[in-house]
Amino acid sequence: MAKRSQIAVGQEWAYQRSRQHQHSPWGGYEKAVIVAVEPYEQSKYRGEIFKRATGNGVKVEVQSYWSGKPQTITKVVQLSQLWKPWAEYEVAQAEYVAEWKIAQAKAEVAKAERQKFQEEVYQPALKEFINAVEAISGRRLSTYTEIKELPIEVIQAITEAIKEKAVA
Numbered sequence: 001m002a003k004r005s006q007i008a009v010g011q012e013w014a015y016q017r018s019r020q021h022q023h024s025p026w027g028g029y030e031k032a033v034i035v036a037v038e039p040y041e042q043s044k045y046r047g048e049i050f051k052r053a054t055g056n057g058v059k060v061e062v063q064s065y066w067s068g069k070p071q072t073i074t075k076v077v078q079l080s081q082l083w084k085p086w087a088e089y090e091v092a093q094a095e096y097v098a099e100w101k102i103a104q105a106k107a108e109v110a111k112a113e114r115q116k117f118q119e120e121v122y123q124p125a126l127k128e129f130i131n132a133v134e135a136i137s138g139r140r141l142s143t144y145t146e147i148k149e150l151p152i153e154v155i156q157a158i159t160e161a162i163k164e165k166a167v168a
Contacts (some may be wrong), residue, residue: 001019001021001079001080001082001083002058002079002080002082002083002084003079004037004058004079007034007037007058007079007082008034008037009034009035009036009037010033010034011033011034011085012031012032012033012034012085012086012087013031013032013033013034013060013082013083013084013085013086013089014029014030014031014032014082014083014084014085014086014088014089015029015030015031015032015060015062015077015081015082015083016028016029016030016081016083017081018081019078019080019081021083021084023092023093023096023097025096025097025100025101027093029083029089029093030062030063030064031062031063031086032060032061032062032077032082033060033061033062033063034058034059034060035059035060035061035074036051036058036059037058038051038059039051039052039053039054039055039056039057039058040052040055040057040058040059040076041055041057041076042057042075042076047075049074049075049076056078056079056080057076057077057078057079058076058077058078058079058082059074059075059076060074060075060076060077060082061073061074062075062077126143130142130143133150133154133158136153136154136157136158137150137151137153137154139151
């Protein structure tokens with residue numbers, strides 16, 4: 001957030017309508033060039049700009065695009081909508097995007113590892129377990145079958161097998 005003492009006519013600042021500032025992989029900020037440092041106010045309905053004795057409004061020119069064509073709009077923005085000088089913003093944004101891309105790549109690798117584990121280790125082990133339980137119980141099971149749905153004989157047989165394995 002900018003303070004009136006930090007801004008000067010002709011400076012370029014990162015501007016966003018929101019007052020909650022943070023970097024985003026998609027940007028979201030526009031370049032605002034300070035036109036006047038004095039307090040200004042803009043009419044809500046007609047868009048007229050008035051100089052005021054007090055207030056947090058600052059007169060700026062914002063470069064925006066309408067139908068792909070650049071245009072400059074003069075308007076009043078609040079000091080809290082100006083985040084940081086444009087040069088600082090561009091450097092920090094480039095760093096943030098680079099870190100974000102690295103994090104996305106790491107997430108993709110972790111997702112691929114989880115999927116590989118599911119396919120190569122977990123699913124075969126689960127299928128083997130279900131086949132063993134089906135052989136003991138004599139009834140068809142699915143991956144959605146809950147333990148409490150198993151017959152008591154099956155639960156006791158599995159428990160005994162685990163105890164025997166622990167003793168051996």
